[in-house]
Amino acid sequence: xxxxxxxxxxxxxxxxxxVIGFLTRxxxxxxxxxxxxxxxxxxxxxxxxxxxxxSMRGQIIVxxxxxxxxxxxxxxxxxxxxxxxxxxxxxxDEINLLKG
Amino acid sequence: MTAPQLFxxxxxxxxxxxxxxxxxxxxxxxxxxxxxxxxxxxxxLYIFLNAEFLAAIQIIxxxxxxxxxxxxxxxxxxxxxxxxxxxxxxHWLVGVGTGIIFAxxxxxxxxxxxxxxxxxxxxxxxxxAEGNIMTVGKVLYTKYLLPFEIASVILLVAIIGAVVxxxxxxE
Amino acid sequence: xxxxxxxxxxxxxxxxxxILFGRNFIKDRAHWIAVPAVVxxxxxxxxxxxxxxxxxDINVNIYSWIxxxxxxxxxxxxxxxxxxxxxxxxxxxxxxxxIYSIGYMHGDGxxxxxxxxxxxxxxxxxxxxxxxxxxLMYFGWEAVGLCSYFLIGYWFHKKSAADAGKKAFIVNxxxxxxxxxxxxxxxLTFGSMDYMQxxxxxxxxxxxxxxxxxxxxxxxxxxxxxxxxxxxxxxAQVPLHVWLPDAxxxxxxxxxxxxxxxxxxxxxxxxARCNPLFNLxxxxxxxxxxxxxxxxxxxxxxxxxxxxxxxxxxxxTVSQLGYMFLxxxxxxYSAAIFHLYTHxxxxxxxxxxxxxxxxxxxxxxxxxxMGGLKKYxxxxxxxxxxxxxxxxxxxxxxxxxxxxxxxxxxxxxGDLGKFLWFxxxxxxxxTAFYSWRLIYLTFHGKxxxxxxxxxxxxxxxxxxxxxxxxxxxxxxxxxxxxxxxxFAEHGDKIGEFLAPVLGYPEGEGTHxxxxxVMGASIFVAVAGWIIAYTMYLKKTELPQKLGAAFQPxxxxxxxxxxxxxxxxxxxxxxxxxxxxxxxxxxxxxIIEGIVNGIPNLIGAFSRKLRKxxxxxxxxxxxxxxxxxxxxxxxxxxxx
Numbered sequence: 082x083x084x085x086x087x088x089x090x091x092x093x094x095x096x097x098x099x100v101i102g103f104l105t106r107x108x109x110x111x112x113x114x115x116x117x118x119x120x121x122x123x124x125x126x127x128x129x130x131x132x133x134x135x136s137m138r139g140q141i142i143v144x145x146x147x148x149x150x151x152x153x154x155x156x157x158x159x160x161x162x163x164x165x166x167x168x169x170x171x172x173x174d175e176i177n178l179l180k181g
Numbered sequence: 182m183t184a185p186q187l188f189x190x191x192x193x194x195x196x197x198x199x200x201x202x203x204x205x206x207x208x209x210x211x212x213x214x215x216x217x218x219x220x221x222x223x224x225x226l227y228i229f230l231n232a233e234f235l236a237a238i239q240i241i242x243x244x245x246x247x248x249x250x251x252x253x254x255x256x257x258x259x260x261x262x263x264x265x266x267x268x269x270x271x272h273w274l275v276g277v278g279t280g281i282i283f284a285x286x287x288x289x290x291x292x293x294x295x296x297x298x299x300x301x302x303x304x305x306x307x308x309x310a311e312g313n314i315m316t317v318g319k320v321l322y323t324k325y326l327l328p329f330e331i332a333s334v335i336l337l338v339a340i341i342g343a344v345v346x347x348x349x350x351x352e
Numbered sequence: 353x354x355x356x357x358x359x360x361x362x363x364x365x366x367x368x369x370x371i372l373f374g375r376n377f378i379k380d381r382a383h384w385i386a387v388p389a390v391v392x393x394x395x396x397x398x399x400x401x402x403x404x405x406x407x408x409d410i411n412v413n414i415y416s417w418i419x420x421x422x423x424x425x426x427x428x429x430x431x432x433x434x435x436x437x438x439x440x441x442x443x444x445x446x447x448x449x450x451i452y453s454i455g456y457m458h459g460d461g462x463x464x465x466x467x468x469x470x471x472x473x474x475x476x477x478x479x480x481x482x483x484x485x486x487x488l489m490y491f492g493w494e495a496v497g498l499c500s501y502f503l504i505g506y507w508f509h510k511k512s513a514a515d516a517g518k519k520a521f522i523v524n525x526x527x528x529x530x531x532x533x534x535x536x537x538x539x540l541t542f543g544s545m546d547y548m549q550x551x552x553x554x555x556x557x558x559x560x561x562x563x564x565x566x567x568x569x570x571x572x573x574x575x576x577x578x579x580x581x582x583x584x585x586x587x588a589q590v591p592l593h594v595w596l597p598d599a600x601x602x603x604x605x606x607x608x609x610x611x612x613x614x615x616x617x618x619x620x621x622x623x624a625r626c627n628p629l630f631n632l633x634x635x636x637x638x639x640x641x642x643x644x645x646x647x648x649x650x651x652x653x654x655x656x657x658x659x660x661x662x663x664x665x666x667x668x669t670v671s672q673l674g675y676m677f678l679x680x681x682x683x684x685y686s687a688a689i690f691h692l693y694t695h696x697x698x699x700x701x702x703x704x705x706x707x708x709x710x711x712x713x714x715x716x717x718x719x720x721x722m723g724g725l726k727k728y729x730x731x732x733x734x735x736x737x738x739x740x741x742x743x744x745x746x747x748x749x750x751x752x753x754x755x756x757x758x759x760x761x762x763x764x765x766g767d768l769g770k771f772l773w774f775x776x777x778x779x780x781x782x783t784a785f786y787s788w789r790l791i792y793l794t795f796h797g798k799x800x801x802x803x804x805x806x807x808x809x810x811x812x813x814x815x816x817x818x819x820x821x822x823x824x825x826x827x828x829x830x831x832x833x834x835x836x837x838x839f840a841e842h843g844d845k846i847g848e849f850l851a852p853v854l855g856y857p858e859g860e861g862t863h864x865x866x867x868x869v870m871g872a873s874i875f876v877a878v879a880g881w882i883i884a885y886t887m888y889l890k891k892t893e894l895p896q897k898l899g900a901a902f903q904p905x906x907x908x909x910x911x912x913x914x915x916x917x918x919x920x921x922x923x924x925x926x927x928x929x930x931x932x933x934x935x936x937x938x939x940x941x942i943i944e945g946i947v948n949g950i951p952n953l954i955g956a957f958s959r960k961l962r963k964x965x966x967x968x969x970x971x972x973x974x975x976x977x978x979x980x981x982x983x984x985x986x987x988x989x990x991x
Contacts, residue, residue, distance in 0.1 A: 147238055
């Protein structure tokens with residue numbers, strides 16, 4: 082039998098990889114993909130919990146996470162396109178409109 | 182190692198390696214393709230965890246819809262010259278360090294978890310007797326009906342929002 | 353349940369619609385929203401009344417308003433026999449006043465605003481009446497005060513109107529402060545705001561004392577006196593009566609609404625509602641009775657010599673409210689509510705009638721410049737006569753029954769009661785005198801206004817006279833539900849109807865005594881009439897001679913006992929002076945120091961802090977990750 086903690090550790094590791102991707106990549110689209118990766122890693126742990134606790138809740142939450150992730154991607158990519166129209170760059174370290 | 186453990190080990194290693202591959206590709210299209218493989222593996226892991234419905238959703242929504250969306254956008258933006266510049270930021274080491282500390286912390290939390298809640302009524306046998314989709318559906322359309330409807334509204338807003346944001350400005 | 357919720361909600365919706373869309377869209381059509389709304393709540397109120405009369409009290413919580421530990425307040429309605437009668441009074445009078453306002457306010461620039469405030473006023477009063485706990489009542493109580501401010505100062509470009517609005521609001525504040533303290537003390541004592549719970553447990557704390565500044569004070573007495581403070585302010589009793597006559601600066605329908613239905617009755621209603629508390633405290637009851645009796649006579653004497661038609665009626669209201677408190681104080685709660693109910697009709701009628709007169713004379717309010725209007729305005733004249741017959745207590749008009757009930761109950765209530773009865777009867781004499789004086793000065797004799805005004809004299813349009821006629825029916829017949837038992841077995845229907853809530857007053861007198869009391873009040877009513885008739889129709893030079901002979905008294909009365917001047921000298925001026933000093937010292941350095949200092953500090957700090965805002969996504973991500981890591985780190989290493 083596979084212990085629950087293995088799944089959680091896997092999830093943590095994949096999440097951290099997502100964090101690294103988010104923090105280091107210069108390409109805005111790659112940052113986005115890193116976010117998707119993080120969401121997926123969390124989903125793994127939810128499904129694992131759901132299985133081991135014999136509860137449906139985890140799977141339901143994953144369902145909602147996927148729905149929200151889809152919405153988030155659509156909006157995020159639309160923002161990228163809208164931004165790209167004005168400033169033709171998607172380099173993260175050149176986008177600093179929020180600078181105070 | 183027992184067979185299930187071996188099975189898990191394969192998936193775990195593959196998922197980790199594929200994530201690393203994904204975030205290190207210079208060309209985003211390659212990243213997306215690795216991600217596709219990664220998602221298929223995650224779907225496999227779901228099946229392993231008796232969540233067939235989610236596995237299907239994972240393939241359909243993530244691989245089928247979201248990744249295609251990514252590809253579309255990458256193609257929409259002409260990113261030829263982006264591929265020639267440096268792919269990591271200046272202080273990439275800080276990011277990597279943070280990520281590693283994150284991983285260490287998370288793993289050490291897992292060790293500390295002691296309290297487990299009561300087991301629910303959805304044992305593997307119960308779910309199998311009814312079928313995974315049936316079970317998920319029943320819970321989703323009864324107890325979680327309202328969140329479900331809200332999710333649909335969120336998706337609707339996302340559709341409208343995406344259209345409004347990405348359409349051409351009419352001067 | 354929705355039915356009962358809609359009673360206050362309809363006027364509120366009318367308020368919202370008119371205030372939001374009035375300026376640009378509704379404009380002169382505001383009454384198409386306001387009038388149906390208030391008619392709707394009247395019909396619903398009737399239906400609620402029938403439910404209650406059928407023996408079904410309604411006590412529902414519809415919404416949990418505040419839940420904070422043991423402090424738990426709901427928005428909930430209690431409709432029992434008391435509030436059902438109040439609902440009928442408030443909504444029926446309001447309906448007629450709304451209709452009247454269509455004609456009266458026609459062409460005014462703020463037409464929509466007027467109806468919006470009027471609706472809000474009715475809403476507030478309905479909330480006050482229907483509340484099932486003290487906090488919600490307090491909400492209605494304050495909202496009523498706020499609306500009175502809006503409406504008295506409706507013509508805000510006129511300084512006197514704006515001042516009168518402020519005065520009403522500020523004077524009410526004195527009373528409301530006491531009321532607020534009373535509500536808090538109730539909560540501290542009973543741990544609840546709910547009427548049922550408070551009244552249920554009231555008996556248990558009778559006789560308990562509380563240490564206040566070194567004195568032991570009876571708890572119930574303290575609560576009752578504090579609550580009564582609010583009633584004194586809201587119902588314009590001495591010494592806080594000063595705002596009500598000034599409230600005449602508002603449009604006449606507002607005066608009618610304030611005097612008859614929505615505001616001044618609140619105090620009477622509140623004391624009646626809290627009767628389980630007041631019953632436990634003799635001191636509080638006596639205070640209520642004495643304040644009432646004194647106010648009745650005090651205001652009546654002022655009304656004798658006033659020349660402004662609306663002011664006479666205003667002081668008459670103060671005096672009649674005194675009667676109601678007198679009744680409350682001697683434990684005759686149902687008599688007080690009965691008088692409130694009959695008074696609402698004839699007082700609304702008097703006000704709306706005087707509005708009709710003022711309208712015809714193009715905003716002339718001075719009775720010295722009226723006269724002889726009888727032949728120009730027959731409808732207004734006749735409804736005025738009916739209202740006057742009613743208020744002076746001529747037999748078989750409604751005022752007779754309710755006033756007689758109060759005087760009779762006072763007469764039965766011991767030595768203090770006998771004294772109060774004497775005051776009341778004297779006040780009735782004065783009432784008869786000044787009411788007929790008003791009629792004779794306004795409608796009889798020769799017209800004393802300008803020639804131009806005389807040419808424009810005309811009867812008001814039907815939209816004004818029809819409500820007057822309807823109110824006249826009420827002024828005549830409203831009292832027939834409270835015929836004393838000596839005339840008809842079970843004639844006192846209203847008293848019996850209210851008995852489950854308010855109790856039936858104790859005390860039995862002989863028939864001879866009752867006939868004596870009744871005879872006395874009929875005698876003074878007729879006597880006052882005859883005196884007024886003699887002075888203002890037959891020997892018209894007499895008033896002047898009397899005024900000259902008793903110059904000091906006349907001046908004292910004409911200047912309303914110099915109460916306003918007294919308050920101005922002792923309270924208003926010192927406050928203003930002190931405020932000036934405070935503004936100079938405290939305000940300039942401390943308040944502004946704090947007010948300007950904090951932004952300056954924050955500004956300086958943020959100029960430093962903004963440097964970390966690089967605008968780069970990954971920096972924000974990094975900071976967020978570090979934050980998350982610190983939280984996890986604390987959790988891991990410190991546990």
